[in-house]
Amino acid sequence: MTPGPSAPLGRALRARGLRLTPQRERVLAVVRRLGHATPDDVLAALRAEGGTPAVDTSTVYRALALLEELGLVARTPLDRRADSFHPVEHGGHLHLVCDGCGAVAEAPARAAGDLAADVLRRTGFAADVTHLALRGRCAACRTTTPEPPERP
Structure with missing residues (x-):
């Protein structure tokens, strides 16, 4: 069986003693789907798709910061108001x-x-x-x- 798309996230989190949560998985999935996204873009996409668990603004910001720290997303200042996040493979x-x-x-x-x-x-x-x-x-x-x- 091949590992799913969140396998690298799960490994990176476990290596730091952290849990793979559905919120973190959902945030990473949205960034991958959008290509480039501000935190507000991520939040809007999560709200539009519905699903559980619900993800609030602070969770999006914390998840993006952690994903960046783990080397799974990177930040680029595309907009003067908010940085844009993208998957590192992009x-x-x-x-x-x-x-x-x-x-x-x-x-x-x-x-x-x-x-x-x-x-x-x-x-x-x-x-x-x-x-x-x-x-x-x-x-x-x-x-x-x-x-x-x-x-x-």
Whole structure:
């Protein structure tokens, strides 16, 4: 019999002396299904699907923090209000976040390879660009809306 999708979660929790709870399983399942989700997105999806046990806001936040600590999800600041969580297996790309319309596009992580190499060469710091968010303006917004004034 092959292990189910929560097998890595169960093993990681048991290794730390913690229990595999239905709430933790449900939160991880929603993050995997959505790909990228804020805590509010996770909570809304859990409420929409119903089921038991019910999961409240604080449980979602605690579960996401624990899943991140266990290395099963990662956090990326896609939205200025709340971080987005994604399964670690969904890494390896850049997020291009438009400040004009809010669209989020993806680009291969290798697109930031020159940047990472330059940072390493100049500072000795090895940057992890496998799941990075870059803010700016998409092509459509750049052609329809004038650029905001430069910041000092």
